[in-house]
Amino acid sequence: xxxxxxxxxxxxxxxxxxxxxxxxxxxxxxxxxxxxxxxxxxxxxxxxxxxxxxxxxxxxxxxxxxxxxxxxxxxxxxxxxxxxxxxxxxxxxxxxxxxxxxxxxxxxxxxxxxxxxxxxxxxxxxxxxxxxxxxxxxxxxxxxxxxxxxxxxxxxxxxxxxxxxxxxxxxxxxxxxxxxxxxxxxxxxxxxxxxxxxxxxxxxxxxxxxxxxxxxxxxxxxxx
Numbered sequence: 001x002x003x004x005x006x007x008x009x010x011x012x013x014x015x016x017x018x019x020x021x022x023x024x025x026x027x028x029x030x031x032x033x034x035x036x037x038x039x040x041x042x043x044x045x046x047x048x049x050x051x052x053x054x055x056x057x058x059x060x061x062x063x064x065x066x067x068x069x070x071x072x073x074x075x076x077x078x079x080x081x082x083x084x085x086x087x088x089x090x091x092x093x094x095x096x097x098x099x100x101x102x103x104x105x106x107x108x109x110x111x112x113x114x115x116x117x118x119x120x121x122x123x124x125x126x127x128x129x130x131x132x133x134x135x136x137x138x139x140x141x142x143x144x145x146x147x148x149x150x151x152x153x154x155x156x157x158x159x160x161x162x163x164x165x166x167x168x169x170x171x172x173x174x175x176x177x178x179x180x181x182x183x184x185x186x187x188x189x190x191x192x193x194x195x196x197x198x199x200x201x202x203x204x205x206x207x208x209x210x211x212x213x214x215x216x217x218x219x220x221x222x223x224x
Contacts, residue, residue: 026068029064033058033069034075036058037049037079039057042125042129045132046125046132049072051071076133077140080126080130083122086115088151091115091151094110094111095107096155102211102215106195108152109198109202116179116183116191117188117192127179127180128184148172148176149169149172172202174202175198175201178201195219196220200216
């Protein structure tokens, strides 16, 4: 048998006796189900998505689904965690260089906008379908926002100190609010164009109006 695609979301196990290790079968099924609930929820909305929809999209049986997940919400939560972890790794890699702090913030913002623009389906699920999970959505949002706030705060050592209380939380919250608006308007692929203005909005609580405006101009002109 040929090697399965690295993108297991696109891989389908052969019918009948295939002789593959159970661990590989379960991994394939799990990843296909996670990808399926993201795709179907983005298209139909999480509330309108049924387990049957996910099974049809993934090509996985109902019994296998309930061996891997308790219910639809459990599957969706697992998919969200993977997406958020991937976004956080992308941002951390961009922010973790040795350049001056302002440059690293700009790179982190560019990486964030690029991540969403590259996969509008994932962006829609992360930003728009969270509230459909019910009361737990508020706690999820606080936890995820805190994850990115702590990432930025950890990089402040030796960098620019906040000039106002809770500056990091304000900056991260403002960035995600702007991204949410663009995703809701189906302009996810255009997000990278927001880099100059978002650079200003994120920096201003830390460095003040004049420096933040200068950075906005530099990003807009490509002088970075």
